Amino acid sequence: MTGRTGRPPLNRRLAEFGTTVFAEMSALAARTGSINLGQGFPDADGPEEVREAAVRALRDGRGNQYPPGPGIPELRSAISDHQRLRYGLEWDADTEVLVTAGATEAIAASLLALVEPGDEVIALEPYYDSYAAGIAMAGGARVPVTLRPRDGAYRLDLDELRDAVTDRTRLILLNTPHNPTGTVLSREELAAVAELAVERDLLVVTDEVYEHLVFDGEHVPIATLPGMRERTVTISSAGKTFSFTGWKVGWVTGSRELVAAVRSAKQYLTFVSAGPFQYAVAEALRLPDSYFEEFRTDMRAKRELLADGLEQAGFKVFRPAGTYFITTDIRPLGETDGFAFCRALPERAGVVAIPNAVFYDHKRTGAPYVRFAFCKRTEVLAEATERLRKAFEH
Numbered sequence: 001m002t003g004r005t006g007r008p009p010l011n012r013r014l015a016e017f018g019t020t021v022f023a024e025m026s027a028l029a030a031r032t033g034s035i036n037l038g039q040g041f042p043d044a045d046g047p048e049e050v051r052e053a054a055v056r057a058l059r060d061g062r063g064n065q066y067p068p069g070p071g072i073p074e075l076r077s078a079i080s081d082h083q084r085l086r087y088g089l090e091w092d093a094d095t096e097v098l099v100t101a102g103a104t105e106a107i108a109a110s111l112l113a114l115v116e117p118g119d120e121v122i123a124l125e126p127y128y129d130s131y132a133a134g135i136a137m138a139g140g141a142r143v144p145v146t147l148r149p150r151d152g153a154y155r156l157d158l159d160e161l162r163d164a165v166t167d168r169t170r171l172i173l174l175n176t177p178h179n180p181t182g183t184v185l186s187r188e189e190l191a192a193v194a195e196l197a198v199e200r201d202l203l204v205v206t207d208e209v210y211e212h213l214v215f216d217g218e219h220v221p222i223a224t225l226p227g228m229r230e231r232t233v234t235i236s237s238a239g240k241t242f243s244f245t246g247w248k249v250g251w252v253t254g255s256r257e258l259v260a261a262v263r264s265a266k267q268y269l270t271f272v273s274a275g276p277f278q279y280a281v282a283e284a285l286r287l288p289d290s291y292f293e294e295f296r297t298d299m300r301a302k303r304e305l306l307a308d309g310l311e312q313a314g315f316k317v318f319r320p321a322g323t324y325f326i327t328t329d330i331r332p333l334g335e336t337d338g339f340a341f342c343r344a345l346p347e348r349a350g351v352v353a354i355p356n357a358v359f360y361d362h363k364r365t366g367a368p369y370v371r372f373a374f375c376k377r378t379e380v381l382a383e384a385t386e387r388l389r390k391a392f393e394h
């Protein structure tokens with residue numbers, strides 16, 4: 001707000017997006033010496049050989065000047081191979097792959113490119129915080145479709161999704177595995193989404209940054225389903241898969257036409273980024289299967305450790321099928337307001353978490369839920385669960 005009474009705020013489209021709760025909670029963590037299970041970043045770096053590949057690129061003078069606009073050819077071909085070998089998706093490395101400044105830029109550029117002012121964008125609520133801002137920057141109207149708890153997991157209500165589509169709907173913004181609920185959309189759910197998209201001639205933008213962090217079930221890229229190849233923009237990133245969230249190397253795959261549209265927005269956002277890191281990520285994507293398996297096994301063990309600890313402390317736990325995160329219900333602890341709970345938690349238990357309400361338009365629906373990240377070292381998770389158990393002992 002501007003304080004200039006009687007005039008609209010300076011940035012009307014973004015007025016609702018002040019500072020994020022992550023900044024507030026991280027500051028609280030620092031001030032109280034708490035364990036920060038709020039923001040989702042690993043506390044240990046990814047594979048040494050990948051880090052070394054970045055050092056080599058820097059030293060050898062590769063990527064220290066502007067890399068090519070669509071990304072370096074080595075990385076585009078590694079992304080194309082990854083999509084083919086893992087999912088059977090064929091993308092031309094020159095025209096159907098685009099390297100971005102993390103998935104965040106890929107999401108923003110896709111929305112800016114494909115959404116016209118007034119278009120409606122359907123997104124799965126609770127949503128990752130950049131979606132609402134990205135839709136607003138594009139001048140779109142967001143239409144939340146709420147994932148609801150059913151049999152211990154959050155599920156998509158396909159009737160609700162169908163009812164949300166109007167003549168002004170431009171695209172469906174998907175996220176699977178889903179942050180913050182940990183839900184992995186099933187093949188059946190995705191098939192229904194795909195059918196709807198084809199029937200109503202909608203585009204789908206799908207955020208799959210946790211594609212390698214599925215613990216139960218399988219990751220199905222919606223682009224593999226009938227009729228979806230030409231109407232889907234698929235987004236992923238190296239940050240979560242290789243535990244280098246600071247590098248901000250992401251990518252888009254899709255038809256030549258869609259990728260060209262996204263590129264036209266992307267080139268005026270950052271143009272290019274992360275030159276030397278692109279070389280390192282090209283090598284990372286070619287790591288043997290054992291890397292991806294060990295990573296998943298390790299993260300599954302962390303999920304168990306934190307989920308068990310939270311249950312013992314008295315939370316209702318939605319054991320996630322994927323991602324870095326566990327959503328909990330605090331009502332069994334006699335609490336109903338996640339915001340108040342998270343503001344008090346550092347003093348009470350020496351742990352920081354995030355109130356899920358920040359990921360909702362329907363704040364009341366999200367009120368009693370709180371998210372914990374488990375992408376932390378085992379000893380840190382053990383200490384956090386110990387603190388929570390002590391704080392909530394009854």
Ligand SMILES: *Cc1c(COP(=O)(O)O)cnc(C)c1O
Nearest residue numbers: 102103104128179209237239250
């Ligand atoms: C972390 C995250 C991102 C951002 O990825 P970057 O590559 O760091 O920009 C995007 N979407 C979801 C769901 C995330 O959790």
